[in-house]
Amino acid sequence: xxxxxxCDKASVKKGPWSPEEDAKLKAYIEKYGTGGNWIALxxxxxxxxxxxxxxxxxxxxxxxxxxHGGFSEEEDNIICSLYITIGSRWSIIAAQLPGRTDxxxxxxxxxxxxxxxxxxxxxxxNRSNQDPNVMNGADDTEHSQGLSNSALERxxxxxxxxxxxxxxxFNNPALWPRLHPLQEKMLxxxxxxxxxxxxxxPSRQLEQEQPIPSVTLQQDYLxxxxxxxxxxxxxxxxxxxxxxxxxxxxGIPPVxxxxxxLDEFLNNKTVGLAQMTEFDCFKEMNGSKDNMVWWSNxxxxxxxxxSNSWESEGMFQDYEMGYNx
DNA sequence: AAAGCTGCCAACCGCTTTATC
DNA sequence: GGATAAAGCGGTTGGCAGCTT
Numbered sequence: 484x485x486x487x488x489x490c491d492k493a494s495v496k497k498g499p500w501s502p503e504e505d506a507k508l509k510a511y512i513e514k515y516g517t518g519g520n521w522i523a524l525x526x527x528x529x530x531x532x533x534x535x536x537x538x539x540x541x542x543x544x545x546x547x548x549x550x551h552g553g554f555s556e557e558e559d560n561i562i563c564s565l566y567i568t569i570g571s572r573w574s575i576i577a578a579q580l581p582g583r584t585d586x587x588x589x590x591x592x593x594x595x596x597x598x599x600x601x602x603x604x605x606x607x608x609n610r611s612n613q614d615p616n617v618m619n620g621a622d623d624t625e626h627s628q629g630l631s632n633s634a635l636e637r638x639x640x641x642x643x644x645x646x647x648x649x650x651x652x653f654n655n656p657a658l659w660p661r662l663h664p665l666q667e668k669m670l671x672x673x674x675x676x677x678x679x680x681x682x683x684x685p686s687r688q689l690e691q692e693q694p695i696p697s698v699t700l701q702q703d704y705l706x707x708x709x710x711x712x713x714x715x716x717x718x719x720x721x722x723x724x725x726x727x728x729x730x731x732x733x734g735i736p737p738v739x740x741x742x743x744x745l746d747e748f749l750n751n752k753t754v755g756l757a758q759m760t761e762f763d764c765f766k767e768m769n770g771s772k773d774n775m776v777w778w779s780n781x782x783x784x785x786x787x788x789x790s791n792s793w794e795s796e797g798m799f800q801d802y803e804m805g806y807n808x
Numbered sequence: 809a810a811a812g813c814t815g816c817c818a819a820c821c822g823c824t825t826t827a828t829c
Numbered sequence: 830g831g832a833t834a835a836a837g838c839g840g841t842t843g844g845c846a847g848c849t850t
Binding site: 498499521522534538574586593 | 834835836837838839840843844
């Protein structure tokens with residue numbers, strides 16, 4: 484038995500909003516607010532619209548200070564950084580970009596930014612096909628049935644940036660940081676799908692080849708640091724995010740090399756072998772728990788933070804999906 | 809000039825989370 | 830603590846505009 488519809492589908496209007504409807508909704512909300520009940524709102528003002536539709540229209544279009552289009556490079560950087568870090572949590576990403584809506588950012592990512600990043604790398608990687616340690620472009624996604632596109636994209640972006648920016652580092656597995664077991668598992672799964680021949684993924688020995696229950700993995704991930712190896716912090720998304728956002732909130736240029744490199748990358752600057760600064764996203768994430776202050780420092784509303792924080796089980800879905808294959 | 813293609817974006821759908829009783 | 834309703838969220842779709850052939 485399904486859930487009851489929020490409104491009478493037959494009697495509500497669908498499709499684009501007319502200027503009259505916009506004016507009605509805007510005038511009412513500006514005067515009285517939403518009254519805490521979107522469902523009842525359209526009836527109050529005589530709109531033949533679903534409450535959800537009204538809410539969406541207000542949030543994405545009518546709300547004051549909404550910006551449309553014209554994303555700046557700084558915004559590109561933030562979106563890209565956060566996407567790599569947390570995936571398609573558009574509401575969280577939007578919370579870091581004043582005036583932007585989650586829908587806007589989502590559309591922008593899907594139609595432009597993703598192509599700008601993955602597309603360009605596809606070209607650059609085609610030129611370096613001879614090197615099995617250098618990854619291919621986004622098309623390899625097709626070979627990875629079962630893995631979420633979001634997780635895969637993020638992984639690809641991580642690694643593509645690594646390989647582009649620092650071939651020396653990338654070709655020397657000994658220099659690689661220790662990954663979280665989940666991340667290792669994802670890499671291994673990706674490799675195994677291609678019979679280990681997928682040039683997207685360089686071969687890398689797992690240090691400990693033993694099955695880990697997903698519950699344990701989740702717990703480890705929540706802890707951020709392995710209880711058995713405190714000296715080598717795992718790659719956590721939180722720490723990178725804290726860096727990215729703290730830089731942004733302070734209104735100062737980003738201090739992280741990740742940001743700088745990403746900025747350079749987005750601006751299509753050439754990076755040669757001579758420029759071997761250690762571009763290491765992972766290193767950026769080796770912060771302390773203090774970095775977590777971002778989550779509660781008012782950078783975005785606490786409700787959003789709580790409902791979307793790492794303690795939400797959903798964040799592990801991508802990883803688990805890969806692990807459980 | 810017109811048909812087909814592609815990119816973009818507003819809006820919808822349905823699932824999940826949160827709040828309330 | 831469970832049931833229900835509302836809100837929030839992310840994925841998907843439909844339609845329009847501009848471009849290509």
